[in-house]
Amino acid sequence: MTINPNLLADLQQMWKYEFMQHAFEAGTIVAVIAGITGYFVVLRRSAFTAHAFSEIGFAGAAGAVLWGIPPIVGLLLGSTIGGLTIAALGRRAANRDTQIGIVLAFALGLGLLFISLYAGYATEAYSILFGEILGISTGAVLLTLVAGAAVLMVVGVLYRPLLFASLDEDVAEAKGMPMLLIGTAFLLVVAVAVSFAVQVTGVLLIFSLMVTPAATAQYLSRRPQRAMMISVGIALMATWAGLFVGYYTPYPVSFFITGIAFGLYLLVRGLQLVIKPHRLSGLPVAS
Amino acid sequence: MIGPKTAAVQSNLIAAENLAAGYREKTVWRGGNFAFGRGEFIAVIGPNGAGKTTLFRVLLGLQQPISGSIRIFDAPPKRGNPRIGYVPQRHMIDSETNVECLELVRLGLSGKQWGFNPFSHKERDAALAALEAVGATELAHRPLGVLSGGELQRIFLAEALVSSPDILLLDEPLSNLDLRRETDLLHLINDVVRSRGVTALLIAHNINPLLPHLDKVMYMANGRIATGKPSEVLRSESLTALYGVQVEVLRDPHGNVAIIGVEEHHGDMA
Numbered sequence: 001m002t003i004n005p006n007l008l009a010d011l012q013q014m015w016k017y018e019f020m021q022h023a024f025e026a027g028t029i030v031a032v033i034a035g036i037t038g039y040f041v042v043l044r045r046s047a048f049t050a051h052a053f054s055e056i057g058f059a060g061a062a063g064a065v066l067w068g069i070p071p072i073v074g075l076l077l078g079s080t081i082g083g084l085t086i087a088a089l090g091r092r093a094a095n096r097d098t099q100i101g102i103v104l105a106f107a108l109g110l111g112l113l114f115i116s117l118y119a120g121y122a123t124e125a126y127s128i129l130f131g132e133i134l135g136i137s138t139g140a141v142l143l144t145l146v147a148g149a150a151v152l153m154v155v156g157v158l159y160r161p162l163l164f165a166s167l168d169e170d171v172a173e174a175k176g177m178p179m180l181l182i183g184t185a186f187l188l189v190v191a192v193a194v195s196f197a198v199q200v201t202g203v204l205l206i207f208s209l210m211v212t213p214a215a216t217a218q219y220l221s222r223r224p225q226r227a228m229m230i231s232v233g234i235a236l237m238a239t240w241a242g243l244f245v246g247y248y249t250p251y252p253v254s255f256f257i258t259g260i261a262f263g264l265y266l267l268v269r270g271l272q273l274v275i276k277p278h279r280l281s282g283l284p285v286a287s
Numbered sequence: 288m289i290g291p292k293t294a295a296v297q298s299n300l301i302a303a304e305n306l307a308a309g310y311r312e313k314t315v316w317r318g319g320n321f322a323f324g325r326g327e328f329i330a331v332i333g334p335n336g337a338g339k340t341t342l343f344r345v346l347l348g349l350q351q352p353i354s355g356s357i358r359i360f361d362a363p364p365k366r367g368n369p370r371i372g373y374v375p376q377r378h379m380i381d382s383e384t385n386v387e388c389l390e391l392v393r394l395g396l397s398g399k400q401w402g403f404n405p406f407s408h409k410e411r412d413a414a415l416a417a418l419e420a421v422g423a424t425e426l427a428h429r430p431l432g433v434l435s436g437g438e439l440q441r442i443f444l445a446e447a448l449v450s451s452p453d454i455l456l457l458d459e460p461l462s463n464l465d466l467r468r469e470t471d472l473l474h475l476i477n478d479v480v481r482s483r484g485v486t487a488l489l490i491a492h493n494i495n496p497l498l499p500h501l502d503k504v505m506y507m508a509n510g511r512i513a514t515g516k517p518s519e520v521l522r523s524e525s526l527t528a529l530y531g532v533q534v535e536v537l538r539d540p541h542g543n544v545a546i547i548g549v550e551e552h553h554g555d556m557a
Contacts, residue, residue: 167391168391171373171375175373176366221385223390
């Protein structure tokens with residue numbers, strides 16, 4: 001084992017601060033649930049829906065700030081209402097880009113109004129939009145843990161029907177599977193995962209944990225369970241490294257998380273082009 | 288003692304009397320009288336919109352008939368019957384779907400079960416056996432997104448076969464295939480039907496490549512269904528009598544048929 005003594009010392013020094021401990025704890029939980037739910041988000045091509053949840057959540061969070069409620073409550077309310085609405089609109093609604101776009105534009109506008117009505121305008125808006133991982137309280141970490149456990153449990157129960165419905169909706173439906181239930185449960189799981197991921201990355205950078213790691217992982221494994229592990233691994237790597245670098249530089253943690261996730265994506269795609277340059281579709285190297 | 292007639296009734300996996308189907312505002316077809324036994328290979332042909340897929344939806348229990356009776360395994364159709372394998376009409380799987388074929392075939396067996404699956408060897412073996420049955424063993428670990436139309440149809444067939452169904456419903460499996468792949472897939476389906484004693488209904492646009500394999504044909508057009516042996520159904524007199532308009536069934540020296548007079552041509556003369 002060759003651990004750089006400086007690195008170890010650096011970590012020790014960083015973890016002396018409670019806010020850094022909380023950041024690592026919440027960041028780790030969020031990376032796990034975002035990596036796993038993100039796999040299904042990417043498989044079902046629901047990335048835009050996930051983004052919409054975070055922006056509807058923004059309106060909720062801004063409203064919560066205005067009325068003196070914890071922002072996470074507003075985020076959860078906003079995104080779950082968004083999830084239930086899209087689920088109620090029907091099974092193919094998650095792919096209705098135009099309607100979702102119209103709603104999310106209005107939600108952002110509403111959030112802007114709430115934020116401007118609130119005295120602490122700039123700071124609050126900034127932290128909801130771009131994340132505030134260094135300001136997570138003990139209570140928020142516990143709440144994130146509970147939500148994370150719930151998300152993992154629901155995904156665990158849904159796993160096979162959800163995977164089947166994602167890959168082959170018509171046959172799954174003909175087999176009498178409760179598609180509306182599966183779709184609704186999944187959207188709610190995504191809504192919860194998004195709400196908590198917003199603490200780390202903010203509303204606008206939500207893709208860096210919900211989409212980029214899973215998309216990268218899908219290039220690395222054709223087996224869903226393995227791809228999910230890889231997706232979690234990438235999300236963890238981006239979060240931990242982002243926190244570490246963010247701590248020792250004056251720049252925002254969210255930027256580093258986004259940057260590292262994007263860098264890994266580019267690396268994987270680049271390696272594929274080098275290994276199999278003839279395959280322009282860019283699909284898979286490993287199995 | 289069971290008389291021959293009773294025995295015949297009992298051996299019917301699918302039986303319909305005066306069946307009519309469609310939607311609330313429109314009956315698509317009526318007067319459906321047919322009975323299919325174990326191991327029969329039946330082609331369902333007819334113009335677009337004739338109600339071929341509607342028939343499948345009724346058999347799958349996804350749609351209630353408007354009137355008449357339909358029985359499958361001597362019971363009304365029920366949604367999610369594990370004894371029916373189904374390959375829906377569809378285009379392609381998204382080309383970016385990087386999930387191996389084996390996974391989809393396994394889900395054909397266990398996709399309905401809740402919970403996470405610790406990798407089950409029984410499931411895996413069943414899925415591999417289904418892939419072998421359709422000659423797609425080498426596709427097991429290939430991603431779904433890169434398969435050709437013919438390869439994909441084999442995977443869908445394996446997905447339907449993995450639960451060892453008694454009835455197979457195949458909705459236009461031959462569309463978008465070139466002539467050689469069409470012939471290959473048809474031979475494969477025929478082999479499966481014969482070796483497993485599966486009753487297969489196959490929707491197609493062109494009857495001719497199917498003729499050498501078929502036991503029966505259902506010809507749907509103008510809200511009516513003609514069912515029987517191809518040699519009985521595909522005759523000018525019988526179709527004219529059924530539809531009440533002049534229908535011509537033309538045959539070329541190779542035995543290919545073309546049906547003229549019912550909305551659109553069915554079958555290409557080679």
